[in-house]
Amino acid sequence: MTEEGFTPTISAHNVRGEVGVRITPTHHSNVQAAAFIIDFASEFSYDGDADVTSPGPASRREGVEVQSICLT
16 A cells, blocks of 8 residues: 555556558568557556655557568
8 A cells, every 4th residue: 555545556447459560572582560459457657766656547558560571
């Protein structure tokens, strides 16, 4: 328990999903793409100046990753 009177949760509930595709147009190339989304019920934030970790509000992470490889 902290001085403020509450106990922060280490493991918060989150919702996530990911979808991806891989294409091999030739024997020497490979292209991959993925999209993701994560909804966190809460998260911890670190303040390096104060050297303090504190619980924060809900947040969302979303993004796209693309990779292209050419094999020789």
